[in-house]
Amino acid sequence: MRPTSSTTSALDQHTPTLRDIQRDWDALHADRPRTEVRGDVGEDVSVIDWAEVRRREDALRDRTEHPKEMLRTADRGCRDTLAQVRSSLAGLQPGSSTASFTRSQAPEGAWQVFRDHxxxxxxxxxxxxxxxxxxxxxxxxxxxxxxxxxxxxxxxxxxxxxxxxxxxxxxxxxxxxxxxxxxxxxxxxxxxxxxxxxxxxxxxxxxxxxxxxxxxxxxxxxxxxxxxxxxxxxxxxxxxxxxxxxxxxxxxxxxxxxxxxxxxxxxxxxxxxxxxxxxxxxxxxxxxxxxxxxxxxxxxxxxxxxxxxxxxxxxxxxxxxxxxxxxxxxxxxxxxxxxxxxxxxxxxxxRAILLFDPRGDGRYAEWQGEFDTENVGIFVPGTTTDMANIAKYRDNMAKVARRGTSTITWMGIDLPNSVASDATQTRYSEDGGQALLRFVEGLGMPERAITAVGHSAGGGIVGFADVYGMDVDRTLLIAPSGSGLGLHRPLPWPLDPWGAKPSTPESYPAHTWDDEARDVQRFTMTAPGDTVRLAQESENVRWWVGLPEDWGHGNDPIDTDQFTRLETGRWLEPPPTLRLPEGIEVGDRLEGADAHTWVVTRFTDSWTNLVGVMTGGEVIPYREDGDWINPDNLYDDPGYPGTDPVPIDDLESPWEQSQPEIMAPGPVDGSFGSGGGST
Incomplete structure (x- = not known):
């Protein structure tokens, strides 16, 4: 179709503005602003000021909004006209008629216009x-x-x-x-x-x-x-x-x-x-x-x-x-x-679809956000996820991407269809871990900060990929089926060329699959009362239950000091246009069987932590009080005001975090140390 007069007018009016913005964008990245920082030995070192780069990028994006909206409006009008023409042609064509008959019903010369375009x-x-x-x-x-x-x-x-x-x-x-x-x-x-x-x-x-x-x-x-x-x-x-x-x-x-x-x-x-x-x-x-x-x-x-x-x-x-x-x-x-x-x-x-295979329940991955961001977060969903329902996770990852971090929703294997008959089988974590490692390697982004986040069965997949030596900077296991550690049996992958150990270890390797040194920050969180705890404890009870060797996904990450535990917390106030799930009020705690899904839902403290880990921002650490025999989560107290988020790089070590705040009678607030774990 030839552009309508309104489309032509919009193009003439707004295209020069967008070209100017594009030139400014190219100039910004050709000469990124720099700042001085103190080096390791006290010298001044010039580095790219990424905060200023992102601020200017956001300003340029804001400048594009008006001309883009005007062009979108004109484009919608053109598309509506085209849709009406196509609908009219379809109405003229009786069932089983030929293309030549359809052409004969079009106005003289119209079909040639369609062909030309x-x-x-x-x-x-x-x-x-x-x-x-x-x-x-x-x-x-x-x-x-x-x-x-x-x-x-x-x-x-x-x-x-x-x-x-x-x-x-x-x-x-x-x-x-x-x-x-x-x-x-x-x-x-x-x-x-x-x-x-x-x-x-x-x-x-x-x-x-x-x-x-x-x-x-x-x-x-x-x-x-x-x-x-x-x-x-x-x-x-x-x-x-x-x-x-x-x-x-x-x-x-x-x-x-x-x-x-x-x-x-x-x-x-x-x-x-x-x-x-x-x-x-x-x-x-x-x-x-x-x-x-x-x-x-x-x-x-x-x-x-x-x-x-x-x-x-x-x-x-x-x-x-x-x-x-x-x-x-x-x-x-x-x-x-x-x-x-x-x-x-x-x-x-x-949309940037990085994997699309509709066979069976499907395999799929999608990139959200710009292609040149410093942080890339990969989210792996869990049991019952397929092509019919993956969109809800994709949409959530799109919201994270709006914070300047690229995200990828990854369903690289046919995930378990049910909890009891499928999700218990180790092969899903094994196969998924191998596939995720290869996917990360295929991105070819060693200079980026890459975070792998797995929920439920997806947590087991991320854990196994970590066991294999996946090259990432951070992992977050959310209500995971396991960590991939401590299974004590031969690994299924043909690892001989890599020289890896023949059985699943008690700790993650310090090197990548190709023997490069790596330093991975690891985080985990599971809400109280989440029934996934049964899966997380499967390795501890295997000996007396008699679970088969192909069941289970490794030790509970909470039980190892390789992970920093984060708080799942409570429900937060949503915007006025949105509502919390039925029966939920602001301030209610995430707990019980339903919390298994809620931990990856917006307007929760757990969502704050998911975003914080992916972006390298702030997170809410898990803290306990009481004594070492019977420690209690600070959030067990309904009156507890909540722990303030802290920068991810300022968190205590996993060992320090595991030490409860010892409570005792006292004249002021009854606590030693920091006074109740408000770190």
Whole structure:
């Protein structure tokens, strides 16, 4: 479509302003402000003043808000017009009619305008589609697509997601006739579940990719998106560009899946069939209670995963909503587009999806915030998380990213579907720990401060990645299934080339997987009464319960002085437009079974700690009073005003923190030392 007059006016009026701001941004980073600090031996040392850099960046972002909003308003008007045209065309086209019939219903000359602007297939495109329909395998499809120049190829794939579906199912593409692809495989070596088996290959992948021309990189993203979009070592913006095509294809496939599910018998019919098979000696009311209990949503999450039809329909609808949301432009994601000599790589208002595999429950990772921040936080969710519900965690991480810290929501493995039958198995932590280590290595950001945060089963994953030697600066295990320590059995990973010890240790290694020294700050928190304590204590009771060797996720991190314990605390006052969960009031303590979810919820002290660890800011330490035999959490007292947050680097050591404030009668406040642990 040609721009409307209002769009043209908005472009003429506001584009120069944005260009000026972009020049100021480039100038700021070309000559960052510096400040003088005292060196180790007393000398003055000039360093980049990052606080001033961020202040100026925020000021530049503020300057963009008005012109960007005006352009967004004009753009929405243009899109609304285009949507009306498409809707009108769809209404003109009877079911099963041909494209030529649809063209005949359009106003004279309109179809040529659509073609000129890449909104409709040309006659040559339609002829190519007919040839593609006869192709026998993905490589045959790629050979036909290679006939298009790459600018046309990108638009062709966007207009015809069913063609991308032929490529989206080829997860380990091989083509001896493609020299660039073969060269990449030489760097990869082998893949297992979409990841390189030897993490040392990641550096080779990164170097090989950097040696390709921008045009070669673009072609690889377009023709081999499943490989490029998930391959550790490929730059994040290139992975995101490849995965965007996969999301478009996944929408097409999920719509077909939903149609099949809706045609199947619903839960009510299934329930009647099951009741007919229950042995006759059960009274009807007993059989009904058993069946209804097993079919209930909570039972599916806690005990098993039956994948009943009605629940699957709901999951499918949520996945479709999530996929469509991933493709919707969103202003303010990043300050600018990413471009190279081939053109646009990733628009500043497009989501940066670093991993997208819709098979099963799905694998997914998304970057939030700018690409050049000092701090990068990676959040790993826990049991029952899948493509249908990962958005709530992604949205929370987006809120952290607004504080100037990049965040990544990472679901790099198929997470447990239920608590009892799945989450107890060690393999989830083992497999996830290996995958997370490789993912971090693939980011290639040794100069950044990287924090890995794991919740519930995600805590066990982060713990195991730490055991393997993941290269991060901070970890935070929130209500974790375990720490990965103290299992006392052989590690499953082929560690021989690395020279690692053959069994899980009692302490984390001081070196990374590739034998580089590391200094990791480790934090943990679990709310009182959280039932995850049963999992955390599994190693302590294994000997008398007789748990199998493939159950459990290591020792409770609270039991080791390698972790600084943080306070989960209470509910905080939300903004006037938001409300706390039903039955919760400001000042209520996080405790009980529901606290397992609440600890990663905003407007809580635990959320303050999550943000503080990710950003390297302030956190609330856990403190006790009483004596060494019966220490009590200071928050056990409802009248306790709360512990003030302290800078993360000013925290006491884990050993010092474990010493309770000894309380005794006294004339003033009845305490020795700091007076009740208000540190």
């Amino acid at each position: 890449g909104l409709a297939n040309t006659r040559a495109d339609e002829a190519l589609l007919a040839r593609i329909a006869q192709a026998e395998d993905p490589n045959a499809v790629r050979a036909l697509l290679d006939e298009l120049d790459q600018e046309r190829l990108a638009g062709f794939l966007q207009r015809n997601p069913h063609v991308m579906a032929a490529l989206a199912t080829d997860y380990e593409p091989r083509n001896a006739d493609d020299a660039v692809l073969s060269g990449l495989w030489n760097a990869i070596g082998e893949l297992e579940n979409g990841q390189v088996t030897d993490p040392r290959a990641i550096a080779d992948i990164r170097d090989y990719w950097a040696g390709l021309t921008p045009q070669e990189q673009q072609r690889m993203r377009l023709l081999y998106p499943t490989l490029i979009g998930s391959l550790d070592g490929i730059p994040v913006e290139h992975r995101a560009a490849a995965n965007r095509l996969l999301v478009e294809s996944a929408i097409d496939i999920e719509q077909q899946r939903l149609a099949i599910l809706q045609a199947m018998p619903d839960n009510a019919a299934t329930r009647e069939d099951v009741l007919q098979t229950v042995p006759g000696w059960y009274p009807d009311w007993v059989a009904e209670k058993i069946v209804d209990g097993l079919m209930h949503d909570k039972a599916q999450r806690l005990l098993h995963d039956f994948r009943l039809r009605d629940q699957e329909v709901e999951r499918s609808r949520k996945r479709l909503a999530f996929y469509n949301n991933l493709l919707a432009p969103k202003s303010g994601l990043r300050f600018s587009d990413v471009t190279d000599d081939s053109g646009l790589v990733l628009s500043g208002d497009h």
